[in-house]
Amino acid sequence: xxxxxxxxAVARALMQPLTGDERMQRIGPRGExxxxxxxxxxxxxxxxxxxxxxxxxxxxxxFRVLASMAEDxxxxxxxxxxxxxxxxxxxxxxxxxxxxxxxxxxxxxLETWLRNNPSWIRNRRVxxxxxxxxxxxDIQAFDGLAKPAFRSExxxxxxxxxxxxxxxPYVQLLELHYPVDDLLLEVKHGDETLDFASNAVQERRxxxxxxxxxxxxxxxxxxxxxxxxxxxxxRRIEPEDFFLxxxxxxxxxxxxxxxxxxxxxxxxxxxxAAFVQHSFQTWATLGWxxxxxxxxxxxxxxxxxKDTDHG
Amino acid sequence: xxxxxxxxxxxxxxxxxxxxxxxDHILTRKPVVDWFEIISENFMIDGGRPLHILDRxxxxxxxxxxxxxxxxxxxxxTDREHLRRLKDLVKRTGTPWVSDHLCWGSVDGRYTHDLLxxxxxxEAAKITAQKIREVRDFLEVPVAVENVSSYAEYHVSEMTExxxxxxxxxxxxxxxxxxxxxxxxxxxxxNFDPLTYINSVPADRVAQIHIAGHSKFHKYTLDTHDHxxxxxxxKLYDRAIRRxxxxxxxxxxxDSIPSFQEVHDEALKANRFLAETQLGVAV
Numbered sequence: 001x002x003x004x005x006x007x008x009a010v011a012r013a014l015m016q017p018l019t020g021d022e023r024m025q026r027i028g029p030r031g032e033x034x035x036x037x038x039x040x041x042x043x044x045x046x047x048x049x050x051x052x053x054x055x056x057x058x059x060x061x062x063f064r065v066l067a068s069m070a071e072d073x074x075x076x077x078x079x080x081x082x083x084x085x086x087x088x089x090x091x092x093x094x095x096x097x098x099x100x101x102x103x104x105x106x107x108x109x110l111e112t113w114l115r116n117n118p119s120w121i122r123n124r125r126v127x128x129x130x131x132x133x134x135x136x137x138d139i140q141a142f143d144g145l146a147k148p149a150f151r152s153e154x155x156x157x158x159x160x161x162x163x164x165x166x167x168x169p170y171v172q173l174l175e176l177h178y179p180v181d182d183l184l185l186e187v188k189h190g191d192e193t194l195d196f197a198s199n200a201v202q203e204r205r206x207x208x209x210x211x212x213x214x215x216x217x218x219x220x221x222x223x224x225x226x227x228x229x230x231x232x233x234x235r236r237i238e239p240e241d242f243f244l245x246x247x248x249x250x251x252x253x254x255x256x257x258x259x260x261x262x263x264x265x266x267x268x269x270x271x272x273a274a275f276v277q278h279s280f281q282t283w284a285t286l287g288w289x290x291x292x293x294x295x296x297x298x299x300x301x302x303x304x305x306k307d308t309d310h311g
Numbered sequence: 312x313x314x315x316x317x318x319x320x321x322x323x324x325x326x327x328x329x330x331x332x333x334x335d336h337i338l339t340r341k342p343v344v345d346w347f348e349i350i351s352e353n354f355m356i357d358g359g360r361p362l363h364i365l366d367r368x369x370x371x372x373x374x375x376x377x378x379x380x381x382x383x384x385x386x387x388x389t390d391r392e393h394l395r396r397l398k399d400l401v402k403r404t405g406t407p408w409v410s411d412h413l414c415w416g417s418v419d420g421r422y423t424h425d426l427l428x429x430x431x432x433x434e435a436a437k438i439t440a441q442k443i444r445e446v447r448d449f450l451e452v453p454v455a456v457e458n459v460s461s462y463a464e465y466h467v468s469e470m471t472e473x474x475x476x477x478x479x480x481x482x483x484x485x486x487x488x489x490x491x492x493x494x495x496x497x498x499x500x501x502n503f504d505p506l507t508y509i510n511s512v513p514a515d516r517v518a519q520i521h522i523a524g525h526s527k528f529h530k531y532t533l534d535t536h537d538h539x540x541x542x543x544x545x546k547l548y549d550r551a552i553r554r555x556x557x558x559x560x561x562x563x564x565x566d567s568i569p570s571f572q573e574v575h576d577e578a579l580k581a582n583r584f585l586a587e588t589q590l591g592v593a594v
Contacts, residue, residue: 002434003386003432003434004387006430006465006467007385007386007418007427008418010427011418011421011423014423014425014427015421015423040466041465041466041467042463042464042465043463043464043465043466045500046502047530047531048462048530048531050463052530053462053463054463056462057425057427057463060425061423061425064424064425097421097422098421098423098424099420099421099422100422101352101355101380101381101390101392101393101417101422102352102353102355102380103424104356142359142360143356143358143361144358144359145357145358146358169357170357170358170359230359230360230363231360
């Protein structure tokens with residue numbers, strides 16, 4: 001048997017979902033009994049059958065990827081509930097296994113997958129999708145590329161006509177239908193202190209999270225997920241800010257971006273210059289501007305790093 | 312002997328793995344540590360805090376890169392994006408050598424994120440050696456391969472694990488990151504004498520040594536990196552450095568990580584054995 005054939009056969013078995021009680025399934029990848037399947041490739045020893053040896057890897061695989069999803073999407077877990085979240089993750093990972101060399105990217109396709117498989121989020125579809133988008137933006141903002149910040153001297157090198165500005169790749173812009181930023185911060189704050197909490201406190205927190213999800217009212221918000229001093233922040237911005245930043249990022253000139261930002265705005269025409277000036281000052285202070293230019297590698301980073309060494 | 316072409320003729324002492332819970336301690340207290348080993352993949356990113364921390368560490372310490380997902384033994388092609396990012400990091404850290412595992416873990420672009428044991432066949436040795444050469448030539452630094460701990464063996468194997476290791480490193484002309492804890496764990500799971508393994512390793516290819524703790528279960532032993540090093544593993548370490556000489560040694564502690572001081576103290580226990588080897592090397 002070739003190396004490639006053996007690896008395909010073993011990978012197929014160990015990536016097969018576990019049973020409800022977290023054991024390896026009795027039926028193998030092609031409807032064959034797993035005992036026979038395992039015995040064909042794996043040697044038994046004096047303590048473990050071939051099935052049991054393969055099962056160690058099968059369980060390790062699922063424990064690792066499920067732990068990674070739980071770590072990356074605590075907000076979605078709160079929205080769906082623990083059990084449903086885990087079932088959803090199993091279904092997602094069965095269809096969308098990792099295609100990256102690091103676990104960072106494990107949830108990269110989750111939003112699209114949920115849109116195509118809405119039954120997993122049927123009761124809270126919009127809320128769940130908002131939360132997934134925010135949590136993925138959080139990951140991207142954490143370790144996304146920061147280009148050199150735009151300096152006033154750089155203006156001299158840019159064309160006066162159709163003047164453009166770049167937006168830092170790590171800044172993520174979101175239009176959302178629920179205030180999921182508040183919810184996620186509450187969830188994360190609870191998780192941070194769990195280690196020190198008693199069982200009673202944990203139970204109260206759990207109830208509090210459930211209450212927070214249940215009572216969350218829809219409200220359109222615009223968010224910039226960014227980082228400052230290497231910490232990620234969720235910054236609420238005005239709709240005009242959002243459209244302005246989005247237009248600048250897409251390569252529109254400053255003039256055109258401002259025009260687009262105020263197309264449906266309620267801000268009086270007389271106040272718009274001051275509005276734009278204030279926004280630009282704030283963003284410049286936060287370091288969000290960079291030189292416009294070609295997209296560089298990693299502008300949408302896809303890998304997530306974790307300490308995963310077991311070597 | 313220890314400063315050899317597989318560790319770029321360096322003479323590193325005892326290091327520990329750089330882990331997030333220790334960042335603050337290291338950056339504020341600046342403890343004396345000979346070198347840190349980083350998990351390459353944790354820093355193969357575009358920006359943010361991890362790279363900022365790494366740069367601050369690099370200002371004061373020597374760093375060696377250790378990877379977990381190159382999968383030299385996977386039958387498929389090497390991930391070019393992975394290689395390119397790894398090379399960027401090599402330039403950043405100035406690592407004298409890079410290491411990764413003698414294992415497989417990806418199939419047709421799907422990643423298991425595990426270190427899966429190789430079938431010990433000549434075909435596998437040939438494919439694996441070819442990939443190690445490819446990676447080394449691309450990175451332009453020496454490569455050392457680490458023996459993994461394993462819980463399964465294949466019917467198709469044509470040789471022992473140590474024979475396979477020798478076959479691969481000879482074909483690839485690469486170094487070895489000898490993990491003595493992994494040898495111990497695998498010896499328990501596969502019923503072989505760990506000393507036979509240690510004695511079969513080509514000592515002149517050992518670039519680095521790993522030590523770690525593990526967990527024993529009823530029917531098998533698991534490589535968990537969450538305990539101190541046990542005496543039988545120290546004995547294997549003693550034998551390994553008597554053969555290979557005073558070799559760069561790294562303690563791995565990846566789960567239930569205690570204080571920096573506790574981890575460092577555990578690593579420094581290796582000094583007992585290293586001091587003895589300086590009196591003379593036995594083969």
